Amino acid sequence: MTEIVTPGRRAAKHSAKHSAKPMRVRRRVPTRTPHHAARGNGRLGGPLAALPWALPAFAFVGVLLVYPFFRSVYDSFFENNGFTSSFTGFDNYARLADDPIFGRSLLNTLMWVVGTLLLPVLAGLLIAVATHRMRFGGIAQLIIVLPYAISAAATAVLWNFMLTSDGAVNQVLRGVGLDSWAQTWLLEWPQNTLSMIVASTWQATGLNVVLFAIGLRAIPQDTVEAAQLDGASGWRMFRYITLPQLRAVTVVVVGMAIVNSLKAFDMIWILTKGGPSRSSETLALTMYREAFRLFHVGYGSAIALVLSVIVVASSWLYLRRQMPEAEAEADARAATAKA
Amino acid sequence: MGRTVRHLFIAGCVLLWLIPLYLLVVNALTPAAEYTGKPDWTFQGFDLVENIKTAWNVAGIGDSFQASLLYAVVCGLAAVLIAAMAAFAVVVLPIPRPAFWFWLIYSGTLFPLQMFLAPLFGLYADADLYDTRLGLMLIYAAWAVPFAFFLIRNQMTTMPPELTEAALIDGASFRRIFWRIHVPLMKAGLGAAFIFQFTAVWNDLLLGITLSRSPDVQPVMAALTTLNNAYSSTGPPVILAGALIVSAPTLLLFLVFRGLFLRGVTASAR
Amino acid sequence: MSGSRHRLHPASDAPLDRRTLLAATAAGALATACGTASGQPPGKVAVLGDSAAWEKPMAAAGAAMKSVAGLRLVPEVNPSLESFEQVVKSSLRTSKTPDMLKYWSGYRLQDLARTGGIVDLTRQWDRAVGKGWVDASLRDAFTYRGRVYALPMNLAYWVFFYNIEVFEEHRLQVPETWDDFLATCERLKKSGITPLHGSAADRWPAFIWFQEILSRQDPQFYEDLMNGRERYTDPRAERALRTLESFFDEDWFTSMDMSHADAAPALVHGKVGMVPCGTWLGSTLVGAGGKPGKNLGAFVLPMADPKARPCVIFESSALVSTVKGPDREEALKAAGHWLRPAVMKAFSHSLQDGCPNPEVEPANPVIGGLAKKVRGDKLRLLNRFWEQGPPELVEATVDDLAGFLLNPSSYREVLRTMQDRADEAWQVWREAEET
Numbered sequence A: 001m002t003e004i005v006t007p008g009r010r011a012a013k014h015s016a017k018h019s020a021k022p023m024r025v026r027r028r029v030p031t032r033t034p035h036h037a038a039r040g041n042g043r044l045g046g047p048l049a050a051l052p053w054a055l056p057a058f059a060f061v062g063v064l065l066v067y068p069f070f071r072s073v074y075d076s077f078f079e080n081n082g083f084t085s086s087f088t089g090f091d092n093y094a095r096l097a098d099d100p101i102f103g104r105s106l107l108n109t110l111m112w113v114v115g116t117l118l119l120p121v122l123a124g125l126l127i128a129v130a131t132h133r134m135r136f137g138g139i140a141q142l143i144i145v146l147p148y149a150i151s152a153a154a155t156a157v158l159w160n161f162m163l164t165s166d167g168a169v170n171q172v173l174r175g176v177g178l179d180s181w182a183q184t185w186l187l188e189w190p191q192n193t194l195s196m197i198v199a200s201t202w203q204a205t206g207l208n209v210v211l212f213a214i215g216l217r218a219i220p221q222d223t224v225e226a227a228q229l230d231g232a233s234g235w236r237m238f239r240y241i242t243l244p245q246l247r248a249v250t251v252v253v254v255g256m257a258i259v260n261s262l263k264a265f266d267m268i269w270i271l272t273k274g275g276p277s278r279s280s281e282t283l284a285l286t287m288y289r290e291a292f293r294l295f296h297v298g299y300g301s302a303i304a305l306v307l308s309v310i311v312v313a314s315s316w317l318y319l320r321r322q323m324p325e326a327e328a329e330a331d332a333r334a335a336t337a338k339a
Numbered sequence B: 001m002g003r004t005v006r007h008l009f010i011a012g013c014v015l016l017w018l019i020p021l022y023l024l025v026v027n028a029l030t031p032a033a034e035y036t037g038k039p040d041w042t043f044q045g046f047d048l049v050e051n052i053k054t055a056w057n058v059a060g061i062g063d064s065f066q067a068s069l070l071y072a073v074v075c076g077l078a079a080v081l082i083a084a085m086a087a088f089a090v091v092v093l094p095i096p097r098p099a100f101w102f103w104l105i106y107s108g109t110l111f112p113l114q115m116f117l118a119p120l121f122g123l124y125a126d127a128d129l130y131d132t133r134l135g136l137m138l139i140y141a142a143w144a145v146p147f148a149f150f151l152i153r154n155q156m157t158t159m160p161p162e163l164t165e166a167a168l169i170d171g172a173s174f175r176r177i178f179w180r181i182h183v184p185l186m187k188a189g190l191g192a193a194f195i196f197q198f199t200a201v202w203n204d205l206l207l208g209i210t211l212s213r214s215p216d217v218q219p220v221m222a223a224l225t226t227l228n229n230a231y232s233s234t235g236p237p238v239i240l241a242g243a244l245i246v247s248a249p250t251l252l253l254f255l256v257f258r259g260l261f262l263r264g265v266t267a268s269a270r
Numbered sequence C: 001m002s003g004s005r006h007r008l009h010p011a012s013d014a015p016l017d018r019r020t021l022l023a024a025t026a027a028g029a030l031a032t033a034c035g036t037a038s039g040q041p042p043g044k045v046a047v048l049g050d051s052a053a054w055e056k057p058m059a060a061a062g063a064a065m066k067s068v069a070g071l072r073l074v075p076e077v078n079p080s081l082e083s084f085e086q087v088v089k090s091s092l093r094t095s096k097t098p099d100m101l102k103y104w105s106g107y108r109l110q111d112l113a114r115t116g117g118i119v120d121l122t123r124q125w126d127r128a129v130g131k132g133w134v135d136a137s138l139r140d141a142f143t144y145r146g147r148v149y150a151l152p153m154n155l156a157y158w159v160f161f162y163n164i165e166v167f168e169e170h171r172l173q174v175p176e177t178w179d180d181f182l183a184t185c186e187r188l189k190k191s192g193i194t195p196l197h198g199s200a201a202d203r204w205p206a207f208i209w210f211q212e213i214l215s216r217q218d219p220q221f222y223e224d225l226m227n228g229r230e231r232y233t234d235p236r237a238e239r240a241l242r243t244l245e246s247f248f249d250e251d252w253f254t255s256m257d258m259s260h261a262d263a264a265p266a267l268v269h270g271k272v273g274m275v276p277c278g279t280w281l282g283s284t285l286v287g288a289g290g291k292p293g294k295n296l297g298a299f300v301l302p303m304a305d306p307k308a309r310p311c312v313i314f315e316s317s318a319l320v321s322t323v324k325g326p327d328r329e330e331a332l333k334a335a336g337h338w339l340r341p342a343v344m345k346a347f348s349h350s351l352q353d354g355c356p357n358p359e360v361e362p363a364n365p366v367i368g369g370l371a372k373k374v375r376g377d378k379l380r381l382l383n384r385f386w387e388q389g390p391p392e393l394v395e396a397t398v399d400d401l402a403g404f405l406l407n408p409s410s411y412r413e414v415l416r417t418m419q420d421r422a423d424e425a426w427q428v429w430r431e432a433e434e435t
Helices: A007-018 A034-040 A047-075 A091-097 A100-131 A137-149 A152-163 A168-175 A191-217 A221-229 A234-245 A247-262 A266-271 A283-293 A297-338 B003-029 B048-059 B061-091 B098-110 B117-126 B133-156 B161-169 B174-185 B187-202 B206-211 B220-226 B236-269 C003-007 C018-034 C052-069 C081-091 C106-113 C122-130 C136-142 C164-169 C178-190 C204-217 C219-226 C235-249 C260-268 C281-287 C328-338 C341-351 C365-376 C391-406 C408-434
Strands: A078-080 A085-087 C044-049 C072-077 C100-103 C156-162 C194-196 C272-278 C297-299 C311-315 C318-321 C380-383
Touching: A047 A297, A047 B061, A047 B098, A047 B117, A047 B133, A047 B174, A091 A297, A100 A137, A100 A191, A100 A247, A100 A283, A100 A297, A100 B003, A137 A191, A137 B003, A137 B236, A152 A168, A152 A191, A152 A266, A152 B003, A152 B220, A152 B236, A168 B003, A191 A247, A191 A266, A191 B003, A191 B187, A221 A234, A234 A247, A247 A297, A247 B098, A247 B133, A266 A283, A283 A297, A283 C081, A283 C391, A297 B098, B003 B048, B003 B236, B048 B061, B048 B220, B048 B236, B061 B098, B061 B133, B061 B174, B061 B187, B061 B220, B061 B236, B098 B133, B117 B206, B117 C081, B133 B187, B133 B206, B161 B174, B174 B187, B187 B236, B206 B220, B206 C081, B220 B236, B220 C052, C044 C052, C044 C081, C044 C328, C052 C072, C052 C328, C052 C341, C100 C106, C100 C328, C106 C136, C106 C318, C106 C391, C122 C136, C122 C328, C136 C380, C156 C164, C156 C204, C156 C281, C156 C365, C178 C194, C178 C272, C204 C219, C204 C235, C204 C272, C204 C311, C204 C391, C219 C235, C219 C380, C235 C391, C235 C408, C260 C272, C260 C281, C272 C281, C297 C365, C318 C328, C328 C341, C391 C408
Parallel strands: C044 C072, C044 C100, C194 C272, C311 C380
Antiparallel strands: A078 A085, C100 C318, C156 C272, C156 C297, C156 C311
């Protein structure tokens, strides 16, 4: 069993480490997750009774997503030009090392990850907190979430409007006398990657706002009131009450942000197709291009595997640290609520 | 500091978000022949209906609109249900090696989508699922499960275990606990998961066009994309108008969601 | 609390909710009922294409074919060029492949032909040539190892669109010589109109200017270079890029991020002087408010080398019939009737583009005039850059040319990179040819 399912132990360790901070002390309350309790005695029809509940998900994901993935991994050991295929072992991986495009693409991917964590995630949190229980806050949230509902075709046209040389951004800059700031946003690196991150912020922040808003509304009112009685407000309230209470949601938002930014594809594909001269490609685009435009299927699959390893590793590193706490958090809250 | 800063911040954000939306609306109204090659900031006319009509007819949005509605509703619901069951198993039930199950199901969202396309095509051709609505529904459901699972699972961990324990003491079955306790308490989370999956399926293009080609099977985004084709560009105003009409279901859903679920969550949290 | 658990009953319910299963099954059944099978019923042949603009023309051709051959053509579209090509390539080996499909001519067609997945249509071609239904000089573009593997669908010429009213206003004539062309650009520039549209947006348009300039300076060199018989590092290739560099120095081009979708309205509204493109851009221009013959005209770029035989770039899509398609016999029959004047007329009039069958007059007067000039002046037809050379080479050199357009002084370096790619790609292509 890995750490994810043994929150008790880790949480205890963790809370001991942080016990100096106020408001976290209650984590020391001995807790027990439901499945622990249930697993303690095998009188619930045995461990297999739970299996049918997970099987449909397993079947769908396993057959339609995981199997094709390993199929692609297998392909990466072959050189396939569309009609013949020959085993090449690790040649495709060796080629990666001295492909300059791969390096640029890795760098762009990194920019996407950092940019996504800085912009849509942070902005999402701030907007959700700022609009929480605010008059017209709901309307503000709705406006920010609207772009998420708009299709990719519209986003492409719209952000072309914004970012081309004669586009809205430059029109505005020229209008306020900042002519020297106006530039060809999509034609040069790194502006093209940066401006596409901004475009994707416009589209993706709403989702995070909604998730954080759900989390905020689920914070028990008495917790907030208790903290207010203790004199907490403003930053302290945010830091020691709101943020810890939002942990379960934060894990989802950050977890998805990591995955989606590493896989960034749609916004780039519709705005620049990775160009010009491949300068805005991310790993996902490089892979798509190699496999489906240049028909280097094996090489494309090799890039895909490298990308997948990065995604899995970073998700694992993040979730391994975060998820036990999420569970402990729940228990702690339950304990507080009971007390 | 508080209030003023907070209001200014929100006002600034709303303004930033509104500018592109404003351009979207203004340019969707521009008559196709008036568009000069750069975005208009002021209303050039009121040709929304004309533009939508062009988009609707040129792209043949009608048929695929129906198909996509079917995919998004059925697959969104199926994915949320399947994901909720799996989350229930991993969080509440005594399943052996929950971490393994978690990563297995979550892994579906980790791999880049473009990587699945070629093997999926082979799989679908062999299984006679290629170019059928059933085939598309299966892949959409599978595709939507991992994120929904992740979201629901994390919500479920925030639920007090005493609820389950008390119910078990009363002799309730798993099924009863799931439907009577977890599902009602997690309405907001499930609703959010459904909306996100509905939107994801509705806005999908790549899976849809790789795994189907008949007009009555293809999703609506395939139809919309035909407007933006190099050989037949109908011009930005028409594309924007088409995009507006195609975005209507998701917009509507978000509006309904606000009223329905967020109220629900506040009530249940108190 | 743990003590009280003794009273628990073992769970006996089936954990899967039956209602759920029923609902899912019902939904599945419903879906199967609504879904379509991939094969078409007798009398119908499915044609897969990558453009919705070809749907109506294909249906029109199908209606015409219905009356001459009792077959109906059913258009199917995959609107993404990339996805279309991928689906075609991965489906050829399966029975899910479409009966017929629209493909590219030249090397892209050869690439498809050597998979063995498409049918030899030499017999149908020869018959059509015998009846005078097709321009015989197009054969090369559809040939692999001496056999014809596809039939031409349209015949687009690569021309310069211009706004007649703007030209009249500034007392400009359609350029007859290279110097005329340069003078026209200069005059437009002086009048505050951006003379030329150039673009690296959407990737592929980056090849347009290289193709146009090179083919007017030395058509034979263009043909040889495209077929791997000459080198990119040749002074003649360098001259073409230097010419373009001088255009940049004069500031004649639009910004390189202006797409064709924006260039079309800009031309119609008199903001851009000339837009080089295939005649298929006509429908986009008309959609943007252009009126052929009134404010919309087109001309073939004059030769820079007056001694060379005048040429024009053409583009012709290929109608391919697949080996494993479910209605193979009917598809072959349809191919036999495809080039008939009645079918071609219905098709090209609906498409509003040029026609490979010389008996069919184009419906659009601008294109009609161009076709007359091309045939009358016996212009040499050269295939487009996109269809020339191994596809993977073209995909890569297009990006190199985009790099040049954004940094025109880098032409030497760009040409060297292109030649390195060409060396490698041609070697791979020729090796594959031998197996």
